Amino acid sequence: MRDSVHGICRSCAAMCPIVIDREDGRPVRIIGDKHNPVYWGYTCIKGREMVSQLRHPDRLLGSLRRESDGRFTPITSAQALDEVTQKLQRIIAEHGPRAVATYAGTYIFTYPATQPVSTAWMNAIGSPMMFTSATIDQPGKTIAAALHGTWSAGPQVFDDADTWLLVGVNPIVAHSGGVPNQNPAKRLKDAVERGMKPIVLDPRRTECAERAFVHLQARPGEDPAVLAGMIRVILKEALFDAGFVRAHVAGVDALAAAVEPFTPQYVERRAGVPMADLELAARTFATAGRGGATAGTGSNMAPRGNLTEYLLLCLMSLCGRWLKAGERVPNAGVMGPRFAPRAQANAPWPAWGYGEKLRVRGFSDAACGLPTSALPDEILLPGDGQVKALISIGGNPLMAWPDQKKTLAALKALDLFVCLDIQMAHNSCHLAHYNIGCKHSLESPAITLPNEMLSYFGTGFGYAVPYAQYAPAATEPPPGADLIEEWEFFYEVARRMKLELEMAVAYSWTTTSGEPARYRFDMTRKPSTDELFEVLCAEGRVPFARVKERPGGRVFDDEAITVMPAEAGHAARLQVGDGAMVAELHAVAAEPIEHEALREYPFRLISRRMHGVMNTTGRNNARQMRHRHHNPAFMNPLDLAALGLSDGDTIRIASRYGEIPAIVEAEDGIRRGVISMSHCFGGTDPDSPSDVREAGANTGLLASVEHEYDPYSGIPRMSAIPVRIDKGA
Ligand SMILES: Nc1nc2c(c(=O)[nH]1)N[C@H]1C(S)=C(S)[C@@H](COP(=O)(O)OP(=O)(O)OC[C@H]3O[C@@H](n4cnc5c(=O)[nH]c(N)nc54)[C@H](O)[C@@H]3O)O[C@H]1N2
Ligand SMILES: Nc1nc2c(c(=O)[nH]1)N[C@H]1C(S)=C(S)[C@@H](COP(=O)(O)OP(=O)(O)OC[C@H]3O[C@@H](n4cnc5c(=O)[nH]c(N)nc54)[C@H](O)[C@@H]3O)O[C@H]1N2
Ligand code: SF4
Ligand SMILES: [Mo]
Numbered sequence: 001m002r003d004s005v006h007g008i009c010r011s012c013a014a015m016c017p018i019v020i021d022r023e024d025g026r027p028v029r030i031i032g033d034k035h036n037p038v039y040w041g042y043t044c045i046k047g048r049e050m051v052s053q054l055r056h057p058d059r060l061l062g063s064l065r066r067e068s069d070g071r072f073t074p075i076t077s078a079q080a081l082d083e084v085t086q087k088l089q090r091i092i093a094e095h096g097p098r099a100v101a102t103y104a105g106t107y108i109f110t111y112p113a114t115q116p117v118s119t120a121w122m123n124a125i126g127s128p129m130m131f132t133s134a135t136i137d138q139p140g141k142t143i144a145a146a147l148h149g150t151w152s153a154g155p156q157v158f159d160d161a162d163t164w165l166l167v168g169v170n171p172i173v174a175h176s177g178g179v180p181n182q183n184p185a186k187r188l189k190d191a192v193e194r195g196m197k198p199i200v201l202d203p204r205r206t207e208c209a210e211r212a213f214v215h216l217q218a219r220p221g222e223d224p225a226v227l228a229g230m231i232r233v234i235l236k237e238a239l240f241d242a243g244f245v246r247a248h249v250a251g252v253d254a255l256a257a258a259v260e261p262f263t264p265q266y267v268e269r270r271a272g273v274p275m276a277d278l279e280l281a282a283r284t285f286a287t288a289g290r291g292g293a294t295a296g297t298g299s300n301m302a303p304r305g306n307l308t309e310y311l312l313l314c315l316m317s318l319c320g321r322w323l324k325a326g327e328r329v330p331n332a333g334v335m336g337p338r339f340a341p342r343a344q345a346n347a348p349w350p351a352w353g354y355g356e357k358l359r360v361r362g363f364s365d366a367a368c369g370l371p372t373s374a375l376p377d378e379i380l381l382p383g384d385g386q387v388k389a390l391i392s393i394g395g396n397p398l399m400a401w402p403d404q405k406k407t408l409a410a411l412k413a414l415d416l417f418v419c420l421d422i423q424m425a426h427n428s429c430h431l432a433h434y435n436i437g438c439k440h441s442l443e444s445p446a447i448t449l450p451n452e453m454l455s456y457f458g459t460g461f462g463y464a465v466p467y468a469q470y471a472p473a474a475t476e477p478p479p480g481a482d483l484i485e486e487w488e489f490f491y492e493v494a495r496r497m498k499l500e501l502e503m504a505v506a507y508s509w510t511t512t513s514g515e516p517a518r519y520r521f522d523m524t525r526k527p528s529t530d531e532l533f534e535v536l537c538a539e540g541r542v543p544f545a546r547v548k549e550r551p552g553g554r555v556f557d558d559e560a561i562t563v564m565p566a567e568a569g570h571a572a573r574l575q576v577g578d579g580a581m582v583a584e585l586h587a588v589a590a591e592p593i594e595h596e597a598l599r600e601y602p603f604r605l606i607s608r609r610m611h612g613v614m615n616t617t618g619r620n621n622a623r624q625m626r627h628r629h630h631n632p633a634f635m636n637p638l639d640l641a642a643l644g645l646s647d648g649d650t651i652r653i654a655s656r657y658g659e660i661p662a663i664v665e666a667e668d669g670i671r672r673g674v675i676s677m678s679h680c681f682g683g684t685d686p687d688s689p690s691d692v693r694e695a696g697a698n699t700g701l702l703a704s705v706e707h708e709y710d711p712y713s714g715i716p717r718m719s720a721i722p723v724r725i726d727k728g729a
Helices: 048-054 077-096 116-126 139-148 184-193 223-236 242-248 254-260 264-271 276-285 297-301 305-318 372-380 404-413 449-456 486-496 529-536 542-550 579-590 636-640
Strands: 002-006 017-023 024-032 064-065 074-076 100-104 131-132 163-167 197-201 212-214 291-295 353-358 364-366 387-394 416-421 433-438 502-505 516-520 601-610 631-636 650-654 660-666 676-678 723-725
Touching: 002 416, 024 048, 077 100, 077 387, 077 416, 077 433, 077 486, 100 116, 100 372, 116 131, 116 486, 116 502, 131 372, 139 297, 139 305, 139 449, 139 579, 163 276, 163 305, 184 197, 197 223, 197 276, 212 276, 223 254, 223 264, 223 276, 223 305, 223 579, 242 305, 254 579, 264 416, 264 723, 291 297, 291 305, 297 305, 297 601, 305 579, 372 404, 502 529, 631 636, 636 660
Parallel strands: 100 131, 100 387, 163 197, 163 291, 197 212, 387 416, 416 433, 601 676, 631 660
Antiparallel strands: 002 017, 017 024, 064 074, 064 433, 353 364, 502 516, 601 723, 631 676, 650 660, 650 723
16 A cells, blocks of 8 residues: 655754655655645755665664674563663662763754653763763854853844854755754745845855855864954944943953954954955944854864854844844744743853863863763773763764774773664674664654754754644554664663653753753653653643644744843843953964964865765765765865875875875865865774775864863864875875
8 A cells, every 4th residue: 555644854953844655654755745834845865765774784673782702692672671771780889870871962863752861861870971962063052152141032033134144054965053954955045035145154165155145265263263353343343233232232342352353464364364355244244134143063173162153142242133122033932832032131151160070181061061072081091980881872972973093992991882773884883782773763753842942052043933743653663673762761771770760851952941840750651752742842832732733744823922121120141251252362362373383284174064974874875975985085176286186096184193094086165275074984993994985084083082172062173173185095
């Protein structure tokens, strides 16, 4: 029998609505839902290829135990859970709960039950050692928000903006943020056609830069200098929103003094941006009308990502790019709580220096969470509190963490390493003591709540309209499979440990104040995922049952919610002169200009995403990889010619900390002196490198977690890495 059902793609954060054609209940084709009012039929190859992912020979269809000879024995998930529980209990009894850590990777995000249940379990055993990929992604966002404060009513939105500043972010490929992730290519095209003037700051002429009004093709790693230069122009020419600043912003004098050295001449010399372009960008941003600014991974992985994110918030506040009293709120919440915004600031809050103290490099908990880059050292460093057990949830530490050699040593040193994954290719799973096979996203129900909550993460994220979708599982796991959902792992281990579980019904990245609602699990009756969704949406503005009524998703714009005026006597201000950030600006101005000082490393290696794969996921599909196996080192054709290189040649790229082989490929539009290369490639053993043509290379080998790292998030220099090129393999 042939039929079609609605679904939600969970291959990335965009959560596109999909239509799944089935034969006898088995998905055979996935297409976009052309009737959807928000995504307009959009999908990408990663979503459409889920059909082959579902039946890929690399898929984990059950659980595996690694034996002492390194081979894997299939075991039932019940037995795996029994054995993992016993091992965890022994580790906790011997070393205390801090010896147990969790790492939540990319595939925790689109499964909204996973994080609250895993956190509930960690709270129940008493371990604070929860790590996520957020601290090796864009940790500057949450840190900058804490230092600056937030605006209760939220930012102006992309869809009616007159300008948007995109900094080290490329939404057309990444579907992450900047341009809202619902069909970003069309959204940006439509915006430009109605007159928007996008400004792109990126060393590469990206798909977004192609549509920019101004493209600042700066040297990598110089975003703080460029943004400080823009702020200086705006202050000098008094282009800021004086009324808004007077009423709601503090610290302008300190900021003005700190940006003073960043004259257009200095920025041109330092960042390689023509003076006239810098001034045009500043004037456009300040005078265009409505707008916003978004940074992405490129800027956060380059040095001083916190400062870059902070300067964007300063630009937003100086130009009053926040929703004003009486304006209609674009998205007042659907599955999330009713938004009751006011035209007032939420005061800054502590960004670091509280909670759990790590034993290495002076780290503590911070607004972005505990630093993942320090976890390998927490595993390797003997003594009280040493981490002995790690549970990786939809993540791939070996491929994704910076400093792959240290990561490998740490993963090998663990007494217990458990991976919750769907497949084993190019993966940390081969080092795990237990691999717990998880259901594929098409085999469990889904809700768009995560993308809705993403609007709290930063400007230009989430839905700008009150949209939501629920989709039931589109198919059953194949016959004979023995799979669980990630959250069930934690429930089942808790049950075996005779623990009570209580989960907070809130997301770690929301900044809503007040205690979250709590939900106590019945440990004698496991809830269904649907029941958990019900709990997670219990505070929603729209009853969950109403969302479920319309399988393809819909916009719930039945209620007009407007921004209320500030409360009488409200004193909190948005802070643009934070002491730590001002000190960093002074430090930037005082340091030598790197490209003039560091001549031995004339190139900068920068991060990028590949269209067809999601970090590691999809590398084992030839169509997604466009029939190559590696991650090319993209360079400007003139640089290749100057070095006597042609497409397909092998080079060695050396940073101050490591070295990798790579295959070059010409790409017009990359700034000269820049190498643009994706992460999560290479073989699984950096000490016996596989052929670069077969596996590519891991750019994390060029980073060191012990040098040039952020003191709060721990993120090391993962983009704008100074490198040198040697010809030949
Ligand atoms: N050098 C360098 N390093 C980087 C980056 C960079 O740009 N440059 N980017 C960083 C960023 S932004 C991030 S987020 C991290 C990514 O860090 P990770 O999340 O640790 O890495 P991924 O490769 O995304 O790992 C996803 C894992 O989940 C598995 N998986 C896929 N689908 C599912 C599913 O439905 N359920 C479950 N349970 N598992 C699934 C995949 O097989 C894979 O093993 O890497 C970071 N590392
Ligand atoms: N197709 C695909 N989509 C993905 C992913 C994927 O692997 N593939 N990964 C997902 C994940 S985990 C994340 S976090 C998001 C990330 O989403 P984005 O942050 O949008 O990531 P990118 O597309 O890599 O865009 C980063 C941009 O920064 C630029 N850049 C690099 N260094 C610098 C610098 O020093 N300064 C400036 N100004 N620019 C710089 C790069 O040229 C690149 O265009 O994407 C998600 N979506
Ligand atoms: S953009 Fe993301 S959610 Fe949409 S189809 Fe592609 S992978 Fe799926
Ligand atoms: Mo990420």
